[in-house]
Amino acid sequence: MQDVPNSAPAFAATRHAALARLQAFLPDAGRAYAARRNFDLGPGQHRHVSRLSPWLRHRVVTEEEVLCAVLGRHSRAAADKFVMEVFWRTYWKGWLEMRPAVWTAYQAELRRALDRVQSEAGLRAHWEAACLGQTGIDCFDAWAQELVDTGYLHNHARMWFASIWIFTLRLPWALGADFFLRHLLDGDPASNTLSWRWVAGLQTVGKAYVARASNIAEYTEGRFNPPPGVLNTDATALEGPPPPPPGPLPASEGIDPARPTAILLHEDDLSPGWLLASGLQPVACATLAARGNASPLAMAPAVLGFRDALMAETAARWSARLGPLTERLQTAQDIADWARDSGAAQIVTAHAPVGPVADTLRAVTGLPVVRPLRNHDRRAWPHAKAGFFKFKAQIPRLLDEMNLRQVA
């Protein structure tokens, strides 16, 4: 199946570009963000939000760096909304980390939906029209095109799009989550799956998100105004099993810097300074090729290209500290062979949260794979056991525990 054709990439795959975006956005991260963040002004016009997510997703800049920079510029009260949104990402990661079965269930649901697409011609045609932006619903079609063209959608557009996908077009939600994951430069197993579940009424059981024409007209400043009757406003939450209770979090593994170490960079954490700060002297370094297996279908070349370019750029930036580089290892076996041949006694790599990288790392045999957790995750994730409301109450304490002077 072909999605709408892709044109130019909108985000440069460098840390420099991420820091430039952060600096440019800082003046707007306070009360202006709270007032204007819900407005989707269209492609190239998303100035009321940071558009940092493609870099944050890969930790080319970290949540802590972004929070430090913003709170170096604004009071906590003024930056409250922006800080909270950054913590939504942390919350979703922690929530899924304690419930990996929700990711597995999504993948099974997606396979079932793709099987149905093979045998139900009507469903296949509807799904293709949605991915191609050819449904006849102007706003929806424009967002499908924007997503494929730029690898980014405004948060409000993501909510409207998902709601229309599920409740107006009546397409399986897992196909929509997959469409996002294949095209978003910030595509993330936790934020994406759990946000789609939230819109569908599966995450907060029984409470679905309804896209309303008046809301779309207001927050697109009249760019779109779906006529009455086009959108289904009777959004009855989908039925599904309640979210499972939280399981244990991964233990934070300590690094023994005295052991010969092969250091592995992967797409879930591309700021290796904290690993090297433990005194490691790597005998070798490798990057893990961008994971095509987040979907059974082909990932957008722009997404894989962005990730591979970020990894290459990170390795180049840190080359003096990382040892001889091997690029784009593909499999667990590749990792084991490379580490053994490099004379290492351990592989050290940042903990990879639930998703394709974690699956690959789990399958590595031979040498120990040490996967330390960042302090940010170690402190915050234990509070993601229940709803966001409880998590949110911990944010002031989590900020107190950060070294807020360590600005990016």
Ligand SMILES: Cc1cc2nc3c(=O)[nH]c(=O)nc-3n(C[C@H](O)[C@H](O)[C@H](O)COP(=O)(O)OP(=O)(O)OC[C@H]3O[C@@H](n4cnc5c(N)ncnc54)[C@H](O)[C@@H]3O)c2cc1C
């Ligand atoms: C259906 C749906 C699917 C989504 N899929 C993803 C995804 O795959 N990856 C992803 O990173 N986000 C996802 N989001 C969350 C959110 O839409 C994006 O993080 C946000 O739009 C990124 O744009 P920004 O950097 O300009 O955000 P800003 O508004 O500038 O926010 C700053 C940062 O906070 C974080 N953030 C903001 N809002 C959210 C949120 N609701 N949930 C989690 N983190 C948030 C992001 O890291 C973001 O870069 C999804 C939301 C919905 C409704």
